[in-house]
Amino acid sequence: MPNPFSVTTNDDDNLSIISLEGAVDAHTAPQFETAVQSAIDAGHNKIIVDCEKMSYISSAGLGVFMCFIEEVRDEGGDIKICGLTDKVKQPFEILGFESLYDFCPDVGSAKSRFADASAVPGGAA
Amino acid sequence: MEAIERKFMLKVPSSTENLALIREFVGSIAQQSGFDTSDIGKLELAIDEACANVIEHAYGHDISKEVIIRATLDDETLRIDVEDTGRGFDPKLIKQEELEQLVNKRRSGGLGMRLMKTLMDEVHYEIEPGKKNELHMVKKLRKT
Numbered sequence: 001m002p003n004p005f006s007v008t009t010n011d012d013d014n015l016s017i018i019s020l021e022g023a024v025d026a027h028t029a030p031q032f033e034t035a036v037q038s039a040i041d042a043g044h045n046k047i048i049v050d051c052e053k054m055s056y057i058s059s060a061g062l063g064v065f066m067c068f069i070e071e072v073r074d075e076g077g078d079i080k081i082c083g084l085t086d087k088v089k090q091p092f093e094i095l096g097f098e099s100l101y102d103f104c105p106d107v108g109s110a111k112s113r114f115a116d117a118s119a120v121p122g123g124a125a
Numbered sequence: 126m127e128a129i130e131r132k133f134m135l136k137v138p139s140s141t142e143n144l145a146l147i148r149e150f151v152g153s154i155a156q157q158s159g160f161d162t163s164d165i166g167k168l169e170l171a172i173d174e175a176c177a178n179v180i181e182h183a184y185g186h187d188i189s190k191e192v193i194i195r196a197t198l199d200d201e202t203l204r205i206d207v208e209d210t211g212r213g214f215d216p217k218l219i220k221q222e223e224l225e226q227l228v229n230k231r232r233s234g235g236l237g238m239r240l241m242k243t244l245m246d247e248v249h250y251e252i253e254p255g256k257k258n259e260l261h262m263v264k265k266l267r268k269t
Contacts, residue, residue: 026177027141058173059236066228094243095236096224
């Protein structure tokens, strides 16, 4: 039974870009969690999660965003969610993620958002 | 004339590895039944949440146990029943905390049931302590 999933991390200056591909469910979410934890352990608190190639997400995957957001914000960083397709937006909307998370159309705009925040003295990421 | 029911069943070992198979089982039946893409997505997510709860909480990832999924289809509804013989719980004691509260507590759980209740038209549990637990969910077929 195919369950294609991959998570890749690329560091770009002081940002960590985590790209998800395939289905993020209770089986695969631990790999996503490990990737976020590794980025934080490496000193990155500005994290972009690229969901452009993510085909599905359940609450197990959404839980990873919830687990780390306070930790990175406490350190002056953020987790920005980008590239969500219409197919996977629904669970984020049902649970009200828009009120707590910064959504960007793509990785480029998420990087700009971080850069803009850094340019403002004392500005939040 | 009485509606003809069609019944389908899937029995899988209690492992999260099988969640993709479970989603495909329910998604295929929903597609065959005429549900639109949006509702098929809702059904797949609801059954995933239901079975992930069983695998993780009722069975504690014990792969020797089985999760049984039954789908019953008639002209107007798709009913999905999930059966397990694991540790039961009182659904009334599950707190529906807001996202902000969960984030503040750095807790990532507690969202599955809220999703199921939003995605499906009916959701209810039948818990027989020490015997079996059943979750019943219904999705109405929207006529176009």
